[in-house]
Structures are given as C-alpha cells and as structure tokens.
Amino acid sequence: GAGVSQSPSNKVTEKGKDVELRCDPISGHTALYWYRQSLGQGLEFLIYFQGNSAPDKSGLPSDRFSAERTGGSVSTLTIQRTQQEDSAVYLCASRMGGSNTGELFFGEGSRLTVL
Amino acid sequence: AQKVTQAQTEISVVEKEDVTLDCVYETRDTTYYLFWYKQPPSGELVFLIRRNSFDEQNEISGRYSWNFQKSTSSFNFTITASQVVDSAVYFCALKKGNNNDMRFGAGTRLTVKP
Numbered sequence: 443g444a445g446v447s448q449s450p451s452n453k454v455t456e457k458g459k460d461v462e463l464r465c466d467p468i469s470g471h472t473a474l475y476w477y478r479q480s481l482g483q484g485l486e487f488l489i490y491f492q493g494n495s496a497p498d499k500s501g502l503p504s505d506r507f508s509a510e511r512t513g514g515s516v517s518t519l520t521i522q523r524t525q526q527e528d529s530a531v532y533l534c535a536s537r538m539g540g541s542n543t544g545e546l547f548f549g550e551g552s553r554l555t556v557l
Numbered sequence: 558a559q560k561v562t563q564a565q566t567e568i569s570v571v572e573k574e575d576v577t578l579d580c581v582y583e584t585r586d587t588t589y590y591l592f593w594y595k596q597p598p599s600g601e602l603v604f605l606i607r608r609n610s611f612d613e614q615n616e617i618s619g620r621y622s623w624n625f626q627k628s629t630s631s632f633n634f635t636i637t638a639s640q641v642v643d644s645a646v647y648f649c650a651l652k653k654g655n656n657n658d659m660r661f662g663a664g665t666r667l668t669v670k671p
Contacts, residue, residue, distance in 0.1 A: 473657045475657075475659065477661070483663065483664075484563075484648065484661055484662060484663030484664045485648060485661035485664070487659075487660055487661070490657055490658065490659070492656075492657055497656065497657075497658075498658060531600070533602070535602075537657065545592065545604040545607060546592075546594075546602075546604070546659065547604075548594075548601055548602040548603075549601070550599075550600055550601050551600055551601075
C-alpha cells in the first residue's frame with residue numbers, strides 16, 4: 443500500500459476482553475515495529491520484526507501481550523484480558539529491509555480505550 | 558543498553574523566537590544512527606532527519622538545524638524563527654548500526670503561540 447495502515451483506528455473495550463490490533467506495512471518493507479504511546483508520554487518500544495521473526499520481545503509489558511507476523515507482511519498485536527492501563531495509542535512502523543539507515547514510516551495508530 | 562533522553566517535557570515560545578530541543582543519547586556501539594521525528598496534532602509521526610555516528614557535520618534545512626556532538630552525546634535540534642505550525646511533539650531516536658533496534662526518547666511538546 444501507499445503507507446502503513448493500522449486498524450482499527452479506535453477501539454473501546456471492556457476490562458478483561460481480548461483485543462487484536464492490525465498493521466499492514468508498506469509493501470516491500472521487511473522490518474516492522476510496534477510502539478505504544480500513552481497519554482502525554484513518549485514512544486514505548488514493544489517489539490520489532492525482521493521478516494516473520496522477532497529478535498527482541500523484551501519491550502512487551504507482560505505476558506498478556508503477544509505479536510505475530512505472517513508472510514513477512516501483516517502483523518497483529520494481541521492484548522489478552524485487557525486492563526485500564528493498557529489504554530494508549532498503539533503505533534506501527536515499517537522500514538525497508540536491508541537498509542539499516544532507512545527511516546521509519548509510521549501509521550496513524552490504533553487508539554485503545556479500556557473501560 | 559541504549560537510551561535516549563529528552564529532558565524538556567514541554568516548551569512554549571512565542572512566534573518568531575528561536576528554540577532548541579535537547580537530545581542526549583547513550584550507546585556502547587561505535588556505529589549508530591540518530592533521528593528526529595515530528596508528531597503534529599494529527600498524530601502521524603513524520604521523519605525529519607537522520608545522522609550516522611561518523612558524520613558530525615551540522616546540518617541546516619531551512620529554519621531547522623541540527624547540532625551533533627559526539628563528545629557530549631548530544632543531537633540537538635534548533636528551530637529558527639518558530640511558527641505556529643511548528644507546534645508538535647518532537648522525538649529523538651537512536652538506532653543501532655547492526656540491527657533494526659530503534660528506541661525513542663520521551664518527546665518534547667513544543668507550543669508556538671502567535
């Protein structure tokens with residue numbers, strides 16, 4: 443696609459429910475990143491993928507968070523048993539593979555509100 | 558471990574003033590890349606500049622300029638003659654040279670008042 447696409451753009455859920463956030467990176471970009479931005483806060487690194495593998499999962503806040511990427515393209519971030527502190531904007535970004543100096547292209551984010 | 562510190566949480570200036578946003582980084586790598594991104598009120602982060610660790614030349618792009626100093630591990634960003642449209646959150650970021658690990662600072666919210 444022309445840019446990084448994220449869905450849903452807004453999600454309101456009840457505490458305890460599971461949510462899935464989707465990221466469709468720019469075509470041909472092999473590196474994909476998830477960040478979390480809480481209200482008034484900076485960008486918290488969650489996870490990144492190189493192809494379908496995730497070399498560094500250390501940023502995931504708890505075992506309720508998981509992410510996968512299939513086919514080297516679309517990625518899904520899943521939050522199980524959501525808590526109110528999970529409320530944030532979840533940002534996805536992608537970068538061309540093999541270009542270690544390449545800039546990140548960001549999506550518009552998925553705003554999650556846990557009631 | 559690598560870390561980016563943006564000590565200024567919020568800055569408010571009046572239009573036409575110059576303003577400098579500070580960024581201090583920590584890394585053990587000799588090869589790394591530094592970035593600045595702008596996040597306007599619309600929300601989508603926009604790339605502004607990239608610098609590699611071997612190039613300490615300062616850069617100027619219109620009203621924007623960047624001062625990279627390895628001696629102080631700083632990569633500061635100056636906006637000259639600020640405008641209301643410069644109001645945004647600005648993020649500094651650091652990427653390792655040998656992989657895709659990229660970390661951002663907490664951001665500085667700049668408000669330019671007319």
